[in-house]
Amino acid sequence: MEKVTSFLMFQDDNAEEAMNYYTSLIEDSQITSVVRYGSNESGKEGTVMQATFTLKGQEFMCIDSNVKHQFSFTPSFSIFVTCDTEEELDNLYHKLIEGGQALMPLGDYGFSKKFGWINDRFGVSWQLNLPK
Structure with a gap:
């Protein structure tokens, strides 16, 4: 096993906005990579296909889901x-x-x-x- 990373799936095309917001609030945080959907790909062009960011050294992954699900985030995590x-x-x-x-x-x-x-x-x- 290489590593374990927390993963956030956004459904309103706001993954990048959230990453920018979180990394601006917590010192020693940064966006480390962003891969965007291109034209003719399954997601909306320009939205986040996959990204990583750190909050005080803790790594997170996130995406803008191209599928609308019947669920969202839960406070249990x-x-x-x-x-x-x-x-x-x-x-x-x-x-x-x-x-x-x-x-x-x-x-x-x-x-x-x-x-x-x-x-x-x-x-x-x-x-x-x-x-x-």
């Missing part, structure tokens, strides 16, 4: 971020929740100093944690 400061957590939470939905609003739930769980505007689930 989320990106878990351990923050260093309350300011960092608050800043990330407020940016990611724009156009999204709070699953667990920022608060003290007993297992950390501060915690929040959201679905962002793309439907991807994030858990933001400030450890005790």
Whole structure:
């Protein structure tokens, strides 16, 4: 086995927008490769056939699905971020929740100093944690 990578499938042709957004929010993050659909290929020309990006060194793959499925992202799989400061957590939470939905609003739930769980505007689930 070579490696294991988290994979995100976007269905509204917004994989590139999401990658750009995520890598702008988290330091030491970057888009590492993008392969686009060309003309006469199965996906919409110019959308992401396959891409990779890193968030703080963690690699992710993503695509713009050329098939519309009856499912999307689920909060049962989320990106878990351990923050260093309350300011960092608050800043990330407020940016990611724009156009999204709070699953667990920022608060003290007993297992950390501060915690929040959201679905962002793309439907991807994030858990933001400030450890005790």
